[in-house]
Amino acid sequence: MVRSPPSTPPETTAQVDRALQAAQKVCEQKGLRLTPLRTAVLRIIARSTRPLGAYALLVLLQDEVGRKHTPPTIYRALDFLLEIGSILRVESRNAYILRDRPGSPVLFLCDTCDSSVAVENPGLAELIESNAATLKFHIARPVIECSGTCDRCAEATADAAIRGHSDER
Numbered sequence: 001m002v003r004s005p006p007s008t009p010p011e012t013t014a015q016v017d018r019a020l021q022a023a024q025k026v027c028e029q030k031g032l033r034l035t036p037l038r039t040a041v042l043r044i045i046a047r048s049t050r051p052l053g054a055y056a057l058l059v060l061l062q063d064e065v066g067r068k069h070t071p072p073t074i075y076r077a078l079d080f081l082l083e084i085g086s087i088l089r090v091e092s093r094n095a096y097i098l099r100d101r102p103g104s105p106v107l108f109l110c111d112t113c114d115s116s117v118a119v120e121n122p123g124l125a126e127l128i129e130s131n132a133a134t135l136k137f138h139i140a141r142p143v144i145e146c147s148g149t150c151d152r153c154a155e156a157t158a159d160a161a162i163r164g165h166s167d168e169r
């Protein structure tokens, strides 16, 4: 069955285009190939507002290309996209998000709606590098992930609490 893709907001389309162009550029520079499968995986991740795990990606990929893939295939595509710096691995979620700028962002992850926001913080990155230098520690992958509740979910919880409270009366 061929499902029509859900309508995508224009800003998301622009984000997807930017991600694909950036990945294409890195591949050209490094003499690598952005295969249709790798492109499809990157497109799905670039469109998503939340980190996607490999199995969610498998399902979405099947919708996207109309064909089943195996987990090893998807992991190879993810490894490739990590290698060229197009995506980031969210360690605490075992999932992946778009890396839309260089550097190692701080990730804010909502436990309720599963949304994620990446924020660049050069000051924090410098601090970690200076700590590492003091310890003579060699950082392979700096990971800074904060889990909690996003503003929208916090407001929804507060609204529900107020409604619940007024129902008691």
Ligand SMILES: [Zn+2]
Pocket: 110, 111, 112, 113, 114, 115, 149, 150, 151, 152, 153, 154
């Ligand atoms: Zn939330």
